[in-house]
Amino acid sequence: MAKASSGWFRAASGMAPLGFSAVVMLLMATAFLGVTADTSSDDVTALNTFYTTLNSPWQLTNWVAQNGDPCGQSWLGITCSGSRVITIKLPGMGLKGTLGYNMNILTALVELDASNNNLGGSDIPYNLPPNLERLNLVNNSFTGTLPYSISQMASLKYLNLGHNQLSDINVMFSQLTNLTTLDLSDNTFSGTLPDSFSSLTSLTMLHLQNNRFTGTIEVLSDLPLTDLNVENNQLSGMIPDKLKGINNLQISGNSFSNSPAAPSSPPSTTSQSPPRQPSKRNPGNSNKNPSTGSNGDSSGNGGGGGGRSSKVGGGAVAGIVISLVVLGAMVAFFMIKRRPMRGQRREDPEKNEPLTLRPIASGKFNQLRAINIISPTAKEGLQKTVSMNLKPPSKINLHKSFDESDPTNKVVMAKNIDLSSIRATAYTVADLQMATESFSADNLIGEGSFGRVYRAEISDHKILAVKKINLSALPSNPSDFFIELVANISKLNHPNISELDGYCSEHGQYLLAYEFYRNGSLHDFLHLSDGCSKPLSWNSRVKIALGSARALEYMHETCSPSIIHKNFKSSNIVLDNELNPHVSDCGFADLIPNQELQELDENSGYRAPEVTMSGQYSQKSDVYSFGVVMLELLTGRKAFDRSHPWPQQSLVRWATPQLHDIDALDQMVDPALEGLYPAKSLSRFADAIALCVQSEPEFRPPMSEVVQSLVRLVQRSSMGSVLSGESNSRRYDDSGDYTF
Template sequence: MHHNLNHARLWLALLAVSTTSVHCKTSSEDVAALNVMYSSLNSPSKLSGWKSSGGDPCGESWKGIKCSGSSVTEINLSDMGLSGSTGYQLSSLSSVTYFDLSNNNLKGDIPYQLPPKARHIDLSNNGFTGSIPFSVSQMDELSQLNLGHNQLQNQLGDMFEKLTKLKLLDVSFNSLSGNLPQSLKSLKNLKKLHLQNNQFTGSINVLANLPLEELHVENNKFTGWVPEELKSINDLQTGGNSWSKGQAPPPPPGTPPIKHPKKKKEKSVISGVAIAGINFGLLAIIIIIVALCKRKSSKPSSQFTDEERRSHHRSRTPLASQELSTDPGASVNKEFKGGLNSLDSTSIDVKALQKSPSIGVRSSASDCVQSFNDNEFANRLNSRRSASIRITTFSLADLYSATASFGSGRLLGEGSIGCVYRAKYADGKVLAVKKINPSLFEGGAPEEFSQIVSKLSKLHHPNIVELVGYCSEQEHMLIYDYFRNGSLHGFLHLSDDFSKPLTWNTRIRIALGTARAIEYLHETCSPPLLHKNIKSSNILLDTDLNPRLSDYGLASFHQRTSQNLGAGYNAPECTKPSAFTLKSDVYSFGVVMLELLTGRMAFDSSKPKAEQCLVRWATPLLHDINAVEKMVDPALRGLYPPKSLFRFADVIALSVQSEPEFRPPVSELVQALMRLVQRSSMTLREDFD
């Protein structure tokens, strides 16, 4: 009897185990993500089985959901007339490989995070706006990505380096613009590429070595030539572009035949003429100069104060040497000599020129591509390739005169790299001179400074302080525009009782502009440009209180300094300057946003010990509504929309997380802050009328 009872118990236990294995309950992360998605899609009745809270998608056969065990693996909601958005928890769907929401009426931005291990993503034929999220760059399992027939804008980010398994990419029928990113070269398995009906510019040379079977680039603004390697593609559509007429230039000598495209290097083009070979060295230089002489000057930069605007069209003071923007009427010979003098070059190293297959002036190249030839003359010559570059050489004697011999009365600030001085000229023009610490060049090649100047001269964005000129006589200096309003640090922490405090709307606008500047450095520049020194004293304010990020492009110097950031800005992982990543910049920016929220300094030794480090004190309070209201800068006198305040606190909390992998890329912060600025502009009036 006892034996039979034990046997029965064992049988029941086995039955229970087998039953459990058949009816596994869906993982809680997947359930929560689908609950949020259902609510975001406006809880449509046609999604049978779906719930806005709880449920068991795998056990209850929710419409469009397929599972493996307790994990959701497929979501197929194509062509169901869905509206709303997709929700913000898609990153929790870690087992989803197939994600199809095509042919619906979905609006708004594509969510920051998509299912991270997805192989097939189709969001085509919807109403998505904004940018393609940069988080796509980490989805290394992706095989098909279809975002066609939406209303996407901005550039196609440089996000394809890791997507080596991608076979289909479709972004057709959107409003994407700019040049094609260099990382498209990494798509070694790409078979179908649809870029048609956008506003892309530049050449398509970056596609030359891809194993494409379908290429649609029609109805864009592409220029140059269709590479020979692409002309054998069976399904090739190229109409409706601004292709150059006539034959494409010949490849440089030594280039392997077209039949072996993978060994072939991309050609540089100078106004339709490829300069190739040793014998044409001098001709190459003359053609470059003629091309530069013919190009029109760009509009002046918009980042002057009122006084600076008045003086901008006066002649440059005698303290500055020739500008690199050439006089269209100058003769080639005169320009040739003047150009070399202004570049501190006394002779042409023909042997050095021979090392480089060609020196290119690319009329539509990305402002931010940091690729330099090996020899210094080519570096400097290439830095002149855009009419928008207005780099002036300044003599040491003139700078000494303009800064009162770098007197203490002209000192604007002091950092680990060097000091910044105010230079004042007779015509009223005021500039800021960054005098780099000579010790940072010890053991370094003199060409390094030339490379830095060349790199900085290519960076153009409305929220950065752009380079005006440089000096390399005995000492190394960088010259920028001067902003009379000073820095965000000064506005927040050094203002007297009579100063007008920054309003709430101005604060979040400053946060958005700064985020856009960082996004430009991180995601438009190729390779990405680490700042490594983001703090409120490096965010200058123009006459309209728009932010201008300074001190970028100097990370190689920060690498050599014993200190890096001011106290309170360093991310926890940054025990040394070489440990910095893009996510460390995000953390530092989060600290700046905390300063905007609280009016407190990143580190303040005058506070009680528990409150000295702003992040340590504020982070535990950011999710507590009452605590957030208590920590707001008293200078605001309670004038802020509460919803905007709490949303801003949420953005900050994401940015200052101690684990770098959990911090969002800066492109996501831009999207969140854009929504915040739009909402605040609309709600401020109704809140305070």
């Protein structure tokens, strides 16, 4: 560069001038270098994708679909600090489409305002910028579920998602302690208000009007609210005294009670609130005074006021006495009805009732054994136990005795589910806490979309993998849903599907226990080599593909009704000691809404094009995901890898054009195989992949055909002979399976 400057100086002074064209090229190169250096490459990539998903609107001046320089070229609505994009403000521009799937790489972005547009028609993408302070998507057309990634936005101060068509809250608000404004109004949300609302310790404005929320607003009692609007929902119960003093309180269109809070019930009737006495007004008497309970004009009627008043007082007393008698009879009825139920449960204390908490007599709450639980987010204090008390869940009232009639404690049985038909062990929270050392970080072996997975040592000879389901992943009636989920999963019976060993549903905790496989997941085996494990041989890779294919074939074509996996990927394939594959997370499809939360890079590479476009899963989208896993086995590369140049980041996009080119195919093979594979087997494997990852779902084969193609591959690949570099004990059998 110094020589170029010197040459330019000489040219200007008439000494050894450079050619004019060379000078122009030098200036253009200098300008180009200056432009491309202005904006972070990650930010450019994210905005390019965003522009494409908006269908490249003409309104966005200076925006381009590839490369470009948002900061240096002053893209409309973009503000930068240095080389990083810090705000995107595009309100009211008539934009259509949706947000980009990779906006999580905009790590410096603090404000995103796409309000008053026509965005949506699908869920809000999962991969939102992680460090946002303000997110405004009001008045668009987003549908479905709030992305769980909002739960992790600890810096968020302003969140406005009003006037959309959102229906489910899949967010835990526990970490959003900086949030001051939350607007979810004019959507279709239903169910009770999330318990985690109580963690919004900075919230001053909350708008929930025009939804279908039910239950009480007690969870909002301790928030520093100055503006609360819950109009036109289906809320009920009492308005907490602390909320009555809010300057801007709007509560009409609900069924709140205006009466003062009822006194505490006796311990024996904690969960049975006395029925509110109906107002038995005489239709012809519309001037009853609600404050006194008397009828007639309070000023009396001529000179007969005294006698009339006496008669009315006697009638009122008689009415009160009758009401008390009726109330007493009702209370007695419920108590008598409950006693036989208690006695019946105590007759057989050892009976295996997996989800029934044993009742504890009133006044004996202190005898309840404390259950120690560890907050899964606390890494440093994991050895310090805290009494479950019970947090989570916050719904349990510690001032009440445990009583089977208490709706916050009673386990709600799933309708039409026979618990005795569940082929799995019912563990207690205490059992699994002891087995996982209070869910310690040392026993944490993985984390997925629905929760964390821990190693649990039940006994010297029994080790399990315990999945602790996030409450936010479950619907508003988690107990009912969870039992049905367990019942369905326990029915799955296939050698290549992870077998459910047990489950636990106590105190708001929902856990699933599976057999523990020491070789971990296929993803880790392929991509996270510890230097000690040997690379997977070609035989093992075909074996894993065939076993996994048979698992999907069983789910699609044997189970009735058929089961779609929705989340098939290499990290959901675990390997036993013989490297046999076992597909996990089977039966979890109901936890994954269409256009679901998985926009993470590690998952984006597995999604079929139609899932990305419409959010609709099918058996054919599972076939596509299976083809991606086969590509991983073939190449040893991840489904999506940002460390590669952009054209190579998506494994399918990079590999598909080369699958039918023999020379290119040899170059694609995982170098860890060191050339030890039969060429014909490799070619047939690639042919199966090409069919599975076709962009049009109708051209993808059913899994039964995929299984047959892999079986034929095995049968035709030098049966009875030894592949290069393999031991003599490793061969194929007639069934198409490998024998060792």
